[in-house]
Amino acid sequence: METKRYKIEHDRENCIACGACAVIAPEFWVMSKEDGKADVVNGTKDDDGYERLDIEEKDFNVNKDAADACPVNVIHILDKVTKKRII
Amino acid sequence: MNLEEKLLQVTYNDDTDSVIDQFLNIYKDTPADLISNLEQRNILRIYNRKIKVSNIFFRNAFMKIYSQYFNSHPINMRESSILMADNLLDKELNEDLGLIIYPIYGPNEGYRKDLTEQVVYYFKDRIDINMPFVISGLIDVDKDYNLEYGLRLFLTDLTEVYNVDSLCGSSGRFSLKYINSKTGFPKRIGNGDKYLSLSDNGIRRVMRIKDCIISCENYNLVKSNEFFEINFIQENKVNNVVHDIHLKEIHENH
Numbered sequence: 347m348e349t350k351r352y353k354i355e356h357d358r359e360n361c362i363a364c365g366a367c368a369v370i371a372p373e374f375w376v377m378s379k380e381d382g383k384a385d386v387v388n389g390t391k392d393d394d395g396y397e398r399l400d401i402e403e404k405d406f407n408v409n410k411d412a413a414d415a416c417p418v419n420v421i422h423i424l425d426k427v428t429k430k431r432i433i
Numbered sequence: 434m435n436l437e438e439k440l441l442q443v444t445y446n447d448d449t450d451s452v453i454d455q456f457l458n459i460y461k462d463t464p465a466d467l468i469s470n471l472e473q474r475n476i477l478r479i480y481n482r483k484i485k486v487s488n489i490f491f492r493n494a495f496m497k498i499y500s501q502y503f504n505s506h507p508i509n510m511r512e513s514s515i516l517m518a519d520n521l522l523d524k525e526l527n528e529d530l531g532l533i534i535y536p537i538y539g540p541n542e543g544y545r546k547d548l549t550e551q552v553v554y555y556f557k558d559r560i561d562i563n564m565p566f567v568i569s570g571l572i573d574v575d576k577d578y579n580l581e582y583g584l585r586l587f588l589t590d591l592t593e594v595y596n597v598d599s600l601c602g603s604s605g606r607f608s609l610k611y612i613n614s615k616t617g618f619p620k621r622i623g624n625g626d627k628y629l630s631l632s633d634n635g636i637r638r639v640m641r642i643k644d645c646i647i648s649c650e651n652y653n654l655v656k657s658n659e660f661f662e663i664n665f666i667q668e669n670k671v672n673n674v675v676h677d678i679h680l681k682e683i684h685e686n687h
Contacts, residue, residue, distance in 0.1 A: 362658075364527075365630035365650035366642050369604040377632075382540070382652055415628070417527040417642040418660050 350400035351427055354409055356386050357420040359395045367412035367421060374399070374409055400426070436512060437521045441505055441665040449484075452502070456494045459574060463583030465490050465655045485526065488657040489638055490584050492529050494574040495663065505665040509593060510569045510617035512666055513641050518609040524644040526662040530617075531569035531593075531639045532586075533600060533649045536562060539635020540652035543580050548636070551588045565600040565649075567616070567639060569593045582655055600649065604631045618647065 354374070363382040367375035378385050389399040401409060406423070413421035413433045423432045460466050465488070484495075496507040508516075510530045516522050534545055534552075548568065552560050560566050570593040577585035588594070597618045608625030612618070619629055630648040638651040 362656060363651050363653065364640060364642055364646070364648040365604065365632070366628065366646045366648060369628045369630040369646070377650065382650070415643060415646055417640070417646075417648075418658060 350402050351425065352401050352403070352406050352409075352432075353424040353426055354386055354389065354397075354399045354401060355422040355424060356384065356389065356397040357395070357422070358383060358385070358391075358397050360418060360420045362418050364417055366415040366417065370415055371408045371412040374401070374405070375412060436515055436666070437519065439667045440508075440516065440521065441667050449499075452495060452498045455498045456491065459494050459576060460490065460584070463576060463578075465582035465584050468582070468655045484663050485659045485661060486657050487529050487661040487663050488655045489529055489532060489572075489586075490574050490582065490655065491657070492663055493572045493586070496571055496665070497573055499665070500571065503665075504668040506591060506668065507571055508664040508666050510567065510639065511614065512617070513664075514609070514612050514617035514647075515614075517641060517644055518612065520644065522641070522644060522664070523662060525660075527640055527642045527660055528662050528664060529638055529640055529657075531567055531572075533565055533567050533637050533639050534562075535565050535632065535634045535637070537634040539632075541581065541636040541654060544586065544654070545636045547580065548586060548588075552594055555588055556594055560594055561596050564596045564598075566594055566596045567600070567618070569617075569639070599629065600631060602631070604629060 361383040363377065363384065365377055367384050368377050374387050375384050376387055386397040386399045389397040391397055409423060410433060413423055425432055492507065500506055513528065513530055534548060549562055552566065553562060571589055571591035573587035573589050574584055575587065576583060595616055597616050599619055599622060602622055605622035606625045607619035607622055607627050607629055609627060611620045613620045622629060628646045630646060630650050632650045635652055637649050638654065640648045640651060642648050
């Protein structure tokens with residue numbers, strides 16, 4: 347069974363609602379009907395305003411693409427093993 | 434002359450500061466001013482003297498004033514797509530290229546209604562307002578406190594308005610091989626390494642995002658940050674000497 351090595355962190359407050367992540371990785375990102383901003387599908391909504399979700403290695407690349415495309419760099423991915431922020 | 438040779442990015446100096454001053458006279462104390470992050474001159478200045486902030490009002494007001502001094506026009510959707518295809522735009526930055534108006538009630542309804550009425554008046558049967566249409570090129574800006582952000586947008590002789598069939602569909606991938614040279618948008622959605630992100634209501638900003646996405650989702654007309662740039666296309670390329678003389682004349686006339 348594959349472990350969830352990576353963690354997506356989304357600084358939702360500073361999201362500009364361009365839809366880039368949702369068009370690149372629609373299984374993980376969706377545009378909110380309420381305020382138009384991106385939401386992490388099944389992510390936690392934490393007190394610091396971030397959304398977070400642990401993902402498996404097989405889902406890393408598509409979310410890395412979404413993070414790379416974000417125009418305001420509010421999508422981050424952490425490697426839980428090395429404790430380093432990849433993006 | 435190739436399009437790339439006409440590409441012009443404005444940097445700050447004493448003369449562009451005077452343009453900024455004129456813009457701020459329009460913008461100051463409007464709701465847009467209070468909401469956005471453009472209200473402080475320091476924010477406009479800090480990024481290595483290169484203009485790296487924009488929203489739809491700042492972009493157009495600045496361009497209107499700047500274009501009066503220099504023989505140039507704001508880069509439009511079509512030109513941006515050509516330059517994007519040739520990898521000539523900054524891959525880390527984004528740019529506002531206009532607005533998309535969907536024929537369904539949604540965000541910015543006051544602006545949607547006002548601009549649709551202007552399009553009907555000026556373009557009559559040439560634009561189908563029951564389909565999404567794009568407003569690109571130069572749009573005039575002036576104060577109007579009847580509208581949400583306290584600023585009204587006016588169509589001008591340099592405004593381009595057109596319907597785009599592919600904006601009626603769903604978001605998806607496209608290839609720059611299939612860009613419609615008349616609109617700057619893809620003719621078809623399917624395969625490719627670029628993305629088109631669409632919504633279905635209200636007014637949204639049309640943005641080039643980095644070098645891979647055309648976004649028609651963002652409905653916040655005023656928010657912006659240092660990740661945006663503004664490019665011009667010179668009508669007749671001027672060398673630095675002519676440019677500097679022109680700037681000097683402007684300075685002296687003020």
